[in-house]
Amino acid sequence: MxxxxxxxxxxxxxxxxxxxxxxxxxxxxxxxxxxxxxxxxxxxxxxxxxxxxxxxxxxxxxxxxxxxxxxxxxxxxxxxxxxxxxxxxxxxxxxxxxxxxxxxxxxxxxxxxxxxxxxxxxxxDMAPSEQGDQLRGCTVEEAEKALASAAVLHAAHWNDPALDTYAWLQGSDLAPPPALSPEQVVGLWYGFKDRYGERLSAEDIEVGDAYAAALPAWSDGYEGPHALTHNDFRLDNMLFGKGSAPRPLAIVDWQTAGKGAPAGDVAYFIGAGLTRDDRPKHEQALLRYYHACLQDQGVTDYAFEDLYRHYRWFSFYGMSVAFGAAMLVKQTERGDEMFLTMLRRHAAQARDNGALELLP
Incomplete structure (x- = not known):
């Protein structure tokens, strides 16, 4: 062949x-x-x-x-x-x-x-499924489908030591250091701010600057469970089943899969996937829904209070994905709008949940 x-x-x-x-x-x-x-x-x-x-x-x-x-x-x-x-x-x-x-x-x-x-x-082929729209955001029903899939993903290898045996899996013990150091990621923020600063609010820049200043220490500060994670768990990577589609939801684009924090996928999805108006109305209910799905999948040793603390910690993660990707991949008009929308939503998510007080 x-x-x-x-x-x-x-x-x-x-x-x-x-x-x-x-x-x-x-x-x-x-x-x-x-x-x-x-x-x-x-x-x-x-x-x-x-x-x-x-x-x-x-x-x-x-x-x-x-x-x-x-x-x-x-x-x-x-x-x-x-x-x-x-x-x-x-x-x-x-x-x-x-x-x-x-x-x-x-x-x-x-x-x-x-x-x-x-x-x-x-x-x-998932046709006639419809791709999620990062700019438009999603409904609560769509969010629940995504979070139920996240629970399946995370529970499948919850605290699984076998994840550390794969050198190609980012975050594993055998994986090489990240291609970009925390200091280089900080540099991407300042490049992003130079390129898009006129399109950002003062509040968004304040959160971005605070996160950038703390990022090297923040990167090593998580203490909690690990699992197989997607790390780009957002609407544009989701195909929602319609009509005769093979599945109610299919998650695609697994090039960022890793050993990581389950709450990172959850915070990233909720922060970027719901609009700034909808997220505060449904955030806590969606977190409890995901927690219940985890328990249904057999993960019973993870308290909701721990999940919420980790969720707040990782509300910043989506910001680095947004400004990092914007500076590293092919620039397009839709890409610019998508990355700016994501960054604004995650900055609001961090502010609304008092996450700035957690920064080291």
Missing amino acids: SRPGLDADPLTLGAGWFNALFEEIGIDAEVKDLTAKSIGTGQIGENVRFVFDYNRKGSNAPDTLVGKFPSGSEASLMTAKLLGHYEREVHFYRTFPKVAGIITPKAFYTDYEPETNRFALIME
């Missing part, structure tokens, strides 16, 4: 390649022809939908599949290599069956070449 994304343009993949793949993975079908079309506006990877026309179609043959491949942007390619994004996403799908295919699309094929940092991921 040829290796799409490694030695070929994925838009040129033909029937022969998929026939070889289907034979290898046990799908009873003979592809006559197919169409390939780019979808989405990925910042780190490019996505392609493949629609098949069959000479013979067995019962397990998919009408469509989606492939994810390296970005066409040189800046995004360099960021993905620096941060290990492509290698990590492929290994995630290969390593964690309690999560992959349960709250994610099913992966049919994965490939990664360390020498070139090229990769390919062929997976189940």
Whole structure:
């Protein structure tokens, strides 16, 4: 088999390649022809939908599949290599069956070449699911679906020492130090402030400056449970099921998966996913909903009071994701608006929950 994304343009993949793949993975079908079309506006990877026309179609043959491949942007390619994004996403799908295919699309094929940092991921098509909209925000019902999935993710490897055996998993004992030091992340904040300062309020800048000043100590200050975490757990990485969609919710974009704090995913999602008007109205109820879901998944030794304290601590996390990504990936008009919206929402989240008093 040829290796799409490694030695070929994925838009040129033909029937022969998929026939070889289907034979290898046990799908009873003979592809006559197919169409390939780019979808989405990925910042780190490019996505392609493949629609098949069959000479013979067995019962397990998919009408469509989606492939994810390296970005066409040189800046995004360099960021993905620096941060290990492509290698990590492929290994995630290969390593964690309690999560992959349960709250994610099913992966049919994965490939990664360390020498070139090229990769390919062929997976189940979630159509007609609808992607969450980071700018619009979400409903309480959608938030509950996301937090129920977060509980499945976190409970699957709650305080699991096996997470420390994977060198490619960020935050593990064997993982190399982060590609960006806390001091470099602080520098990204000041670059962000220089670029977007006229579009930020004085209150947002105040929170950002306070967080930047404390960030090196903050990075090492968490004391609490660890689990398998997504670390970019937000609406744009969620596909909400509609109509005949395979799942009520599928979480995608696992290139940032790591061993981390469960409350980090939760604070990041609630802070960025709900509007500034809606979050204060529903925040506590959603936290209690997530806590109940964790207990349903078998995690019974994590008090709600501890969850809320950790939630406050990680209300700052989304700010660093927003300003860091804005300065490291391909700049687009929607990207600018998304990162600014996220930063404003997380700054308000930190202020509303008195998180500034926790900063070291």
